[in-house]
Amino acid sequence: MKRDKLILIVNAVISIIIVAIIICLVGFQQIVDELKHIDLSMLFLSILFLFFLDLTMSLRIDVLLKAMGINVKYLDILKSHFVGMLAADFTPARSGYFATAATLKYNYDVPSEKAMLSIFGPQIFDFALKLIIGTIGIFYIAYYFLHVDEWWMLSIGVIVMITIITIMLLTLFSKKFIRLFSFVEKIPVIHKFYAMIYRMQDHAHVVHRKTKEIISLMFVAWTFKAISWYFAAKAIGITVDTPFPEVFFYFFLQPLLTMLEFIPSATIAGLGLSEGAAAIVFPLFGVSAAKAISFALVVRFKTTLLHIIAVPEALKILKKNKFTQRVLKK
Numbered sequence: 001m002k003r004d005k006l007i008l009i010v011n012a013v014i015s016i017i018i019v020a021i022i023i024c025l026v027g028f029q030q031i032v033d034e035l036k037h038i039d040l041s042m043l044f045l046s047i048l049f050l051f052f053l054d055l056t057m058s059l060r061i062d063v064l065l066k067a068m069g070i071n072v073k074y075l076d077i078l079k080s081h082f083v084g085m086l087a088a089d090f091t092p093a094r095s096g097y098f099a100t101a102a103t104l105k106y107n108y109d110v111p112s113e114k115a116m117l118s119i120f121g122p123q124i125f126d127f128a129l130k131l132i133i134g135t136i137g138i139f140y141i142a143y144y145f146l147h148v149d150e151w152w153m154l155s156i157g158v159i160v161m162i163t164i165i166t167i168m169l170l171t172l173f174s175k176k177f178i179r180l181f182s183f184v185e186k187i188p189v190i191h192k193f194y195a196m197i198y199r200m201q202d203h204a205h206v207v208h209r210k211t212k213e214i215i216s217l218m219f220v221a222w223t224f225k226a227i228s229w230y231f232a233a234k235a236i237g238i239t240v241d242t243p244f245p246e247v248f249f250y251f252f253l254q255p256l257l258t259m260l261e262f263i264p265s266a267t268i269a270g271l272g273l274s275e276g277a278a279a280i281v282f283p284l285f286g287v288s289a290a291k292a293i294s295f296a297l298v299v300r301f302k303t304t305l306l307h308i309i310a311v312p313e314a315l316k317i318l319k320k321n322k323f324t325q326r327v328l329k330k
Contacts, residue, residue, distance in 0.1 A: 082310035
């Protein structure tokens with residue numbers, strides 16, 4: 001068995017164990033009872049706004065590709081995005097989303113460095129938003145509910161956040177920074193990825209030029225996702241006790257929880273981590289742990305349900321890779 005497959009299996013087992021422990025602690029029957037009474041009309045609205053999110057994220061890719069002189073049909077970009085979203089659900093730290101770039105390259109002949117830039121550029125802004133809003137959410141909970149006095153501990157999180165964003169920006173814009181890792185050019189396979197990142201920087205100015213469009217679409221996407229989560233909560237029958245309009249709660253909750261999905265860990269897309277966080281955060285606002293876990297599971301698996309239609313598009317990549325390998329062997 002290949003090492004990467006073994007790691008994936010181990011991560012899946014760890015995720016299942018974590019979820020099983022959480023479910024046992026909260027109560028399996030209680031969670032089943034919550035899911036039995038799910039409001040399908042609210043769930044449909046949640047999935048609909050998730051689809052609007054997909055449309056917006058695909059539009060960002062389209063904007064950047066056109067700015068680099070690449071003309072791909074919007075529908076083909078959307079299909080590629082769906083492949084990435086589906087892959088993200090089954091990979092550590094949701095890294096599988098970069099399968100979007102692979103789909104654009106192999107299925108629609110987009111140069112790899114330009115395909116990667118169209119994904120990586122917006123992802124920097126997304127990640128920054130998640131970290132900033134998620135950190136605000138943590139400070140809010142720490143101040144109003146946990147009454148934390150040692151703020152220096154939370155400040156460490158802010159420093160880490162700034163460091164990660166800085167590294168991502170340097171990766172996109174600084175060739176000097178990339179050259180620090182030139183030693184990987186001698187490593188098989190990895191040297192191809194390094195070369196692609198290096199070529200990607202030749203087009204980085206496009207991200208700077210399209211910053212306004214990227215940020216505008218990012219906030220639209222953030223809104224769609226927050227509303228999608230709001231309707232998912234309503235499908236479970238959740239009402240959050242907050243001093244502000246309830247829907248705004250999900251503008252802060254979704255970056256706070258999804259941030260855990262992007263943290264490198266021995267799990268599948270943070271499966272178990274975000275569910276555990278939901279079981280901690282929701283009760284602070286008067287919601288039972290059973291409803292919180294039910295919500296977290298619905299939010300996760302409705303995403304997979306929507307993007308499962310990308311399987312045929314993903315299979316095209318596998319077929320093309322097999323054909324390429326046969327040609328090279330000849």
